[in-house]
Amino acid sequence: MLDYADPRDPLTHPGMAVSGSARGRVGMAVHNGAVPHSSSDIDTDLSPDPAFPADVDSALVHAAHRAMSLWWASNARDLPWRRGRTDAWGILVSEVMSQQTPMSRVVPYWLAWMDSWPTPQDVAAASTAEIITAWGSLGYPRRALRLQECARVLTRRYGGTLPRSYEELVALPGVGDYTASAVLSFAFGRRIAVIDTNIRRVLSRVFRGVESHGGSATKSERRLADAVLPGEGHAVWNQSVMELGAVVCTAKNPLCDSCPLSSRCLFLARGRPGLGEGRTRPRQRFAGTDRQVRGIVLQALRSRSVLSRRELERLWDDHIQLDSCIASLDEDGLIDILPDSSVTLPA
Numbered sequence: 281m282l283d284y285a286d287p288r289d290p291l292t293h294p295g296m297a298v299s300g301s302a303r304g305r306v307g308m309a310v311h312n313g314a315v316p317h318s319s320s321d322i323d324t325d326l327s328p329d330p331a332f333p334a335d336v337d338s339a340l341v342h343a344a345h346r347a348m349s350l351w352w353a354s355n356a357r358d359l360p361w362r363r364g365r366t367d368a369w370g371i372l373v374s375e376v377m378s379q380q381t382p383m384s385r386v387v388p389y390w391l392a393w394m395d396s397w398p399t400p401q402d403v404a405a406a407s408t409a410e411i412i413t414a415w416g417s418l419g420y421p422r423r424a425l426r427l428q429e430c431a432r433v434l435t436r437r438y439g440g441t442l443p444r445s446y447e448e449l450v451a452l453p454g455v456g457d458y459t460a461s462a463v464l465s466f467a468f469g470r471r472i473a474v475i476d477t478n479i480r481r482v483l484s485r486v487f488r489g490v491e492s493h494g495g496s497a498t499k500s501e502r503r504l505a506d507a508v509l510p511g512e513g514h515a516v517w518n519q520s521v522m523e524l525g526a527v528v529c530t531a532k533n534p535l536c537d538s539c540p541l542s543s544r545c546l547f548l549a550r551g552r553p554g555l556g557e558g559r560t561r562p563r564q565r566f567a568g569t570d571r572q573v574r575g576i577v578l579q580a581l582r583s584r585s586v587l588s589r590r591e592l593e594r595l596w597d598d599h600i601q602l603d604s605c606i607a608s609l610d611e612d613g614l615i616d617i618l619p620d621s622s623v624t625l626p627a
């Protein structure tokens with residue numbers, strides 16, 4: 281595993297090289313040695329994209345690499361899955377848990393999870409009730425079920441190890457483009473651009489001077505991410521840009537005064553036009569939602585093996601909403617409904 285123990289890591293070897301693509305046209309980025317996200321991502325159309333600049337400023341890219349490697353060396357959060365302290369499975373678990381949940385909240389859950397089940401085989405052998413209970417208040421508990429399905433496939437098909445190809449990784453339950461790329465980059469040291477909302481926002485602001493759009497990553501955002509990916513130190517680049525987007529270059533209140541890229545950022549130089557407009561979606565209210573009701577039912581089941589109908593009704597006054605949530609939890613495989621209408625976690 282390379283991750284932060286990579287001898288080419290700029291923490292110990294400052295000065296990451298600028299990729300060949302960064303010196304040339306962005307349209308050639310996917311042909312410069314970076315692992316394409318899928319065969320369908322290989323873009324043979326090299327004609328200029330009107331929505332995207334024809335060139336990337338190589339001096340800007342080079343300067344950004346150096347600034348980020350220095351920033352990372354003294355600012356990276358000391359998370360337990362970093363600095364070579366876990367394996368590919370631990371990284372995959374951290375990435376699944378971190379989707380839609382802040383990393384600071386993930387840490388105690390990740391530590392407890394890896395302590396109980398350090399390998400995919402351990403997760404595969406656990407009961408589903410144990411898995412859902414261990415997920416605690418991380419939210420979106422279907423991720424826990426998908427992680428267990430993933431562990432079972434890994435155990436059955438790969439002997440409990442993670443495959444090293446993008447195609448095999450994205451075929452695993454619960455693993456999408458982002459998670460597959462993160463595992464390839466952070467665990468296996470593969471040269472591949474990792475693209476999440478934070479990275480898209482930072483790259484778009486710094487190199488294009490505009491906000492990134494919501495929704496899925498566009499082709500030009502992928503081109504940009506591939507184009508600016510360094511030839512060396514790419515795992516650190518991916519993680520440092522992601523970290524910058526999480527703690528400094530946030531969607532609504534970027535802390536430009538303390539940003540390592542402030543002297544080079546096109547977005548800042550242009551007066552931060554349309555700041556915040558690129559937010560993917562407004563923050564959703566939680567109180568009173570089905571999400572809250574489902575969470576209350578699961579939380580109650582984590583401390584009691586069975587909840588009777590009467591106990592369920594005491595959890596939430598709106599019994600129509602309650603029944604709807606119980607039905608959806610059952611449909612998702614997160615609970616079992618017993619013949620007397622009591623509920624339990626799945627065996």
Ligand code: SF4
Binds near residue numbers: 482530534547548
């Ligand atoms: S200078 Fe501001 S907008 Fe530009 S990358 Fe840094 S925090 Fe983001």
